[in-house]
Amino acid sequence: MFKVTIDGIEVEVPEGTTILNAARKIGPEVAPPTMCYYSSLETSGGYCRTCLVEVTKGSDKDPRPMPKLVASCRTTVMDGMVVTNELSPKVKEARAGVTEFLLFNHPLDCPVCDQAGECHLQDLSYEHGKYKTRTDFERRTFEKIDIGETISLHMNRCILCYRCVKVAEQITDGRVHGVINRGDHSEISTYIKEAIDNDFSGNMIDVCPVGALTDRTFRFKSRVWFTKPVDAHRDCEKCSGKVVLWYKGDDVLRVTGRKDTWGEVEEFICNTCRFDKKKTSDWTLEGVREISRHSVISANKYKKLVKPKEFTLNDIKALPE
């Protein structure tokens, strides 16, 4: 076991753990934000640079600090390492920079984006962004395309996290899309406009941190905060069958995987569960899904509403003079 100190809090983790995962073990207050790392996808991370941290002491053996900020998602801990995250002004500044870069070409079309409300870029800009944009240059634009029956791609919103590429590579039976072109002209594209069509492709939607890949069957049906998430499962021969159903009234508007504290799905689900089972009778319901109190999705969805005590005239009279 290695001992690491992150923002002054000590934690013990096995050798080979990344700084990010050590920080997540301590808790959300010290965990750096992530836009491209995804624990269940191998070789993910390293691209977005939002998780940069400062290593002020390399290890007990070699206490020299690291000369540059490092991507915590791709840097493993050493015994005795000391890391500063939120407490480091350098990290704060770099992160603000990265946030600004990610927004530099972003269309800011949240009002018409299905991801709004559960978008990691919104969260990131809320926490680390500037209140005002420093650029009025024309933004890079692409055509919106539908890649297959169920998924639509708004390349304008993409931050090139490569997660969907890794999903296609690692959990589907054949990747037919990838990144073409270079630099800020890079775009996610299918092989000569081929449709993405396989049993697990829907997970590309779940892993997308922004609104670049969205569910066509849910398109413009509702804002996510007007829907109500309910945990449910079914016997499925392809996947675990453990999902979240998003209800509006009695209708299931969409089905997604279950996301953990870090916004990552616990288990990938198949397209049958996601796109074809939209009746309550298809599912065994487990109960309302807990959503963080801080998420807009939780609005009006407390498990129990306790009516606040009303003041009466007598109460007021009882107050000390």
Add this chain to the structure above:
Amino acid sequence: MQRKLLLEHIDVEGIQSFDVYRSKGGYSSVEKALKAMSPDDVLEEVKKSGLRGRGGAGFPTGMKWGFLARPEGVPRYLVCNADESEPGTFKDRYLMEHIPHLLIEGMITSSYALGANTSYIYVRGEFFYVIRILEKAIAEAYQNGWLGKNIQGSGFDHDIYVHPGAGAYICGEETALLESLEGKRGNPRIKPPFPAVKGLYGCPTVVNNVETIAAVVPIVNNGGEAYAEIGVGRSTGTKLISASGHINKPGVYEIELGLPVEEFIYSDAFCGGVLNGKELKAVVAGGSSVPILPANLILKTEAGEPRLMSYESLADGGFATGSMLGSGGFIVMDESASIVHNLYTFTRFYHHESCGQCSPCREGTSWMEKILHKILAGHGTMEDIDLLWDVQSKIEGNTICPLGDAAAWPVASAIRHFRHEFEAYIKHPVKQTEINYYNYCHNLETAVS
């Protein structure tokens, strides 16, 4: 008199061909290594020579070779980085074009030291004619028993393949190069693991620049110590410098490291002075990526010492008043050059060449280009200079590969040393453009006449 180790026979008629090359002592380093030395002996000589990577970073080659993992039953590879695409650098092309067998010989000797039976030369795609020259040279080497099975009866087998790139500067970055060589998209890998442990096809690999590999030939021939005697301090041996810009004699020069910069610019043996007798304004000493220095700082360090062509001397003063030797692309600008214009050209290049993996470089290079374009178009404001500074500072050090830094440093140094030129452009854009185009046209006229 400056000694020449690499370009000694460059003027010999027909040196491109095997026979002439051999008659001038070619392939003797292979002969010597295979007959009289163990692979470790060769490594030892390279360590003693103090040779440092000529591709830009200047990492000690012997140390790099020493790091190569040697697990049982796993092949090892040597990959020659001939992707030379850094603006202002053209020495590798010159060497491969005019004396291709020197590279082939270096490849065989180096591979012997590393225990590599296969090596690759990754050549910039635009150098298609160089590829033909190399392939011809390789074919001759096979015919004469210097490549293939059991070279010269030594029991050492070696094959060399030439692989053309497809036109991306980023494929010069060693891990992007390996990806591209494997047939994938040329994105730099996230390190660690380093190529010495997991390189080409997951096997231990050494990536070296053309000139680095060629330098192994004289090192083995004359011994590492003889090589280390040339140069100053930790900058040993000779270096090819690609000289371009406003000078009388642009071209590739082999210099002994430690030559004073002033001599290099003004001596008739080298650049032959500034074109049309104008004043020197600035120099980019090591290829477009390194910080630009104004005339006073390139000729003398801040402490007033003469600046030398060496890794240490050029870096003296850090980035505040120094620069880097880099890949040896020496770009000279006279008093008429526009720093802002030149910076725009560089920045446009980096924006075009960013692979787009990491956000600071992908978006930041584009942002910097747009700001510079705005200034050149006459719409700049004073705040734009500060914004430009801020953007470059957010890229530097925060990216996966050094291309981000390479894009940021020219911007930072131009603002640091030539802020007044940005201000002049912003205040009087029309006048500045006129001055520029007058100079441009004037230079064209003198070039034609």
